[in-house]
Amino acid sequence: MGSRSSLTIRQMADRSGFSEHTLRYYEEIGLIGPVDRDPSSGHRRYSPALAERVEALGCLRATGMSIEQLRSYLTGLAAGRKAAPAMTAPFAGHAEHLESEIAALTLRLDYARAKADLWRSRMDDDAVGEQEAVRVAEELAHRLKGSVTP
Template sequence: MSTQIDRKQSYTIKEAAVLSGLTDSTLRYYETIGLIPHVTRDASSKYRVYSEDDINYIVSIACLSATGMSIDDMKEYLSNVERGEGAAPDQIKLLDEQNRRLAEEERNLKLRRHYLQTKADYWRAVQNKDLDQAAKVSEKAIAIAKEVKESRTTI
């Protein structure tokens, strides 16, 4: 999967994409906007050559991106890393806020899954010709739908 240059592990952009879970085009874009620092190019081919440190850095970015963190927040996070220990309060605030957003997304996802399960229960009751149960489950689904709607208005 990788080549040897100067006895150090190196990777192509395709290999970097596989290892990080990001696409080639995302890696190029992140480099263009400065999220990924300058990547070394092969002297003869001019192709990008990623070092093990580059891959580790890119995987960190991919992890942040996977949380839904915005590019601006990722840039702030990486800038804060450069500041070191003095940036700890800013990092904690940034990460806690992203964690709060993820918790809200998780809550909304669970709510939508509960709605789907309730609708399936409704149709099971209909299939079984249990109209009383269908009516009860329908009311439950309406209540869940209302909760989903209300969760959207608090964003």
């Protein structure tokens, strides 16, 4: 394998967002690889095809997918087009999960902004603004209390 067309583990880490340790771990558990080795040094060399796969896994992991979900993705990828029906549901489900997380984060963000508005109004001696900020913060606090999981 020519070293120009392949990547070192450092280069692969930079491109994928995974640490070198994570890349070694993923190889160890069979998620990626086997990774070719440079015959003279024994260092890992990632082929262009493997690099593309690792980069895709990096993107999926960045969305919060678990290692098992990554395994399922690779299984579907290996099966090709015939896996499309089976692959649609997990990705749609993950997208719904992300939408729920975004909604929860948006609620937290709105509450933090309302508290900032409250203190800004107090700093400015703005009684009307303070009253409105209290109302909004209380409404959001009520919604937040309902969203807390044990």
